[in-house]
Each structure stands twice: as C-alpha cells, then as structure tokens.
Amino acid sequence: MAVAETALQWRRPKVEPSWLARLFDSKTFLVILCLFPALGLLGVFLTYPLGLGIWLAFTDTHVGRGGVFVGFENFDSLWYDRVFWGAVFYTVFYTAVATVLKFGLGLWLALLLNEHVPFKSLIRAIILLPWIVPTVLSAIAFWWMYDAQFSIISYVLVDVLGWRDTYIDFLGTPWHARWSLIAANVWRGIPFVAISLLAGLQTISPSLYEAALLDGASSWQRFRRITAPLLMPILAVVLTFSVLFTFTDFQLVYAVTRGGPINSTHLMATLAFQRGIPGGQLGEGAAIAVSMIPFLIFATLFSYFALARRKWQQGESNDD
Numbered sequence: 001m002a003v004a005e006t007a008l009q010w011r012r013p014k015v016e017p018s019w020l021a022r023l024f025d026s027k028t029f030l031v032i033l034c035l036f037p038a039l040g041l042l043g044v045f046l047t048y049p050l051g052l053g054i055w056l057a058f059t060d061t062h063v064g065r066g067g068v069f070v071g072f073e074n075f076d077s078l079w080y081d082r083v084f085w086g087a088v089f090y091t092v093f094y095t096a097v098a099t100v101l102k103f104g105l106g107l108w109l110a111l112l113l114n115e116h117v118p119f120k121s122l123i124r125a126i127i128l129l130p131w132i133v134p135t136v137l138s139a140i141a142f143w144w145m146y147d148a149q150f151s152i153i154s155y156v157l158v159d160v161l162g163w164r165d166t167y168i169d170f171l172g173t174p175w176h177a178r179w180s181l182i183a184a185n186v187w188r189g190i191p192f193v194a195i196s197l198l199a200g201l202q203t204i205s206p207s208l209y210e211a212a213l214l215d216g217a218s219s220w221q222r223f224r225r226i227t228a229p230l231l232m233p234i235l236a237v238v239l240t241f242s243v244l245f246t247f248t249d250f251q252l253v254y255a256v257t258r259g260g261p262i263n264s265t266h267l268m269a270t271l272a273f274q275r276g277i278p279g280g281q282l283g284e285g286a287a288i289a290v291s292m293i294p295f296l297i298f299a300t301l302f303s304y305f306a307l308a309r310r311k312w313q314q315g316e317s318n319d320d
Contacts, residue, residue: 056286063280074287084288087266090178092295094267095246098185102242103235105186106193111227113194114201124195131191139255142184146170146256174264177257181265184252189245193238200234201227240303247295268292 023029057074061067078084113124130138145152147170154167170180204227212222250269253259259266259274266274268288276285 053286054290056282057290058287059283061282061286063277063282067283070283074284075291077284078287078291083263083266084271086263087268087271087288088291090265091247091267091269094178094182094185094249095243098182098189098246099239099242101182101186102189102193102246103239106190107197109190109194110197110201113198124198127194128191130188131195135188135251136255138188139184139252142180142252143171143256146180148172171257172261174261177261177265181253181256184256185246185249188252189242192245193242196238197231197234200231204230236303240299243299244296247299248292 017025056067058069058071059067060070060073109127113120113127117123144150148167151167151170153170154164157164158167169176171177208226209222212226217225247267248269249267250273253265253267254270254273257265259270263271268291272285272288272292274285275288276282279285
C-alpha cells in the first residue's frame, strides 16, 4: 500500500505541449510549409510575369517610357489590325495542320515500333534526335535547306531527278513559306508524339490482342476496339501538350522567317515579340500575348474534362 502511494506521488505530471509543438503536429501546416518553396518560385517566376503582362496589355507602355492605364484601347486597335488577324489565322491553321500531321505520323510510327522489328532500341534512339536537337539549330538547318539558291531539296528535284526546271522559292512566297514552316514543325514534333504513344501501347496487355485474334478480329477491328479506346487517355494528354507547344511556337518561326514574307508567317507569339521588343510598343505586344490566353485555356480545359471521365478512360461508354 505504501509502495502504491509512493508511485502515485512520484508520477511525472502531464505537461501540455507548447503552441509550436502543436503547430508542427498539424498536417495542414506541414502541407503548407512543404508547398511554400514551390509556391514561392511559381509566384516569382510565373505569377508575377503573367500579372505584369496582363497589366501592360491595358496600358500604353513603350520601351524606355512608362505608360498609363488606357483600358481596352490596345485590344480595340488590334480588332482593326489586318496583320494581327492574319497572325491569328495562321496560328490556328499552323496549329491544326501540324497537330493532325504529327498525330497521324506519330501514331503510325508508334504502331510500327510496337511490333517486333530488328534494332528496335537503336531506332527509338534515332527517332528522338529531332526532338533532342536544339530548336534554333534545327531551324538554321531548315533555313539553309529552304534557301532560294542553295536548297538541297531544289538541287535534288532540279539537277538530280530533273523533275523541275527552276529552283523552288520556299521562303519567298507566303504559302510556300507557311507550308515550309509546318513541315519543319512536324519533323520536330513527331518524336514526342511517337514515343509518348509508344509508351501507352506498351501498357496494353498482349492477351487482349490474342483473344481478339482467336475471335477472328481483323487488324482494323483490333485497333478500333482495343488500341484506340485504351490509348485515349494518353492521346488526350499528348494532344493537349502538342497543341500548346505548337500554338506558342516561337523559336522555329522567328529563326526561319521572322514572320515574313510580308507578315504572312507571323504567329501570335512572334507578332507579340515584334510589336513589343523591336517595335517598342510593350502595351500592344502584351495585348497580343494576352489574346492567346483564351485559346490556351480552351486546350487545357479540354484535356482536364476529357481525363475526368473515368469510364471513358477505360474505353467504356458514359451513357449509363
């Protein structure tokens, strides 16, 4: 009895944890603390430039001179600017055509590489080269290939094969220049699409194709019933990134044509740079850049809502 009383007397009193200890025991606080460095970097290098660009779009700021708030005056002037609408047209046309070609050729290439072919690993590494090569370097190479006097393409067609009598002026006429840029963009973008889709094809179980073969399914039926539905989630992601990369392309176009001839190959990104930096009209250049945001938001929302359909990801219908 005395021992029990002694134990009760020497029991260590319970100490309430300090506010700092309770704070670090909070899951919410730890999550915010861990995210703070990333949020800080995003705020400094993304949010601030974006906010500044949007603010400049509503001012008449010029290089070397501060501006004042002018409301929608810059956007109003762009509404009547034929060069701007030409850039909008070519940006949409450039993005649509290049994306369709990249996806068609990339999917075809991915399906080929998914089969058992000799030197498969080496071929995959070679295919990545157009994507790995710096954009400016490949743009300079295309600029040389498209040169009016020294084009290797014209040399082969005229002097080697004899299919033409004159050299092709790839960059001297509007539509020749437009299609030339699309060809260069497709060449650079095919590896990204092909490797991404190939990774998706690798996740499809071969047993599904074996079961389809036993049921007598043709190649087209296997692609339509197995490959396409199971590849749709990756297709949506790759499509979104491809559209964003193509729509905001700057280096390739600026290095090859700088928007010429006669402003026919300007994308919205290159026109915004030309008006804002060499032209000195920061407000108008920012307004052109801000005009790109609705297109980019639409592409992002398309991917988000498409991927949110869980049954659609699994190749099932969403009717029930």
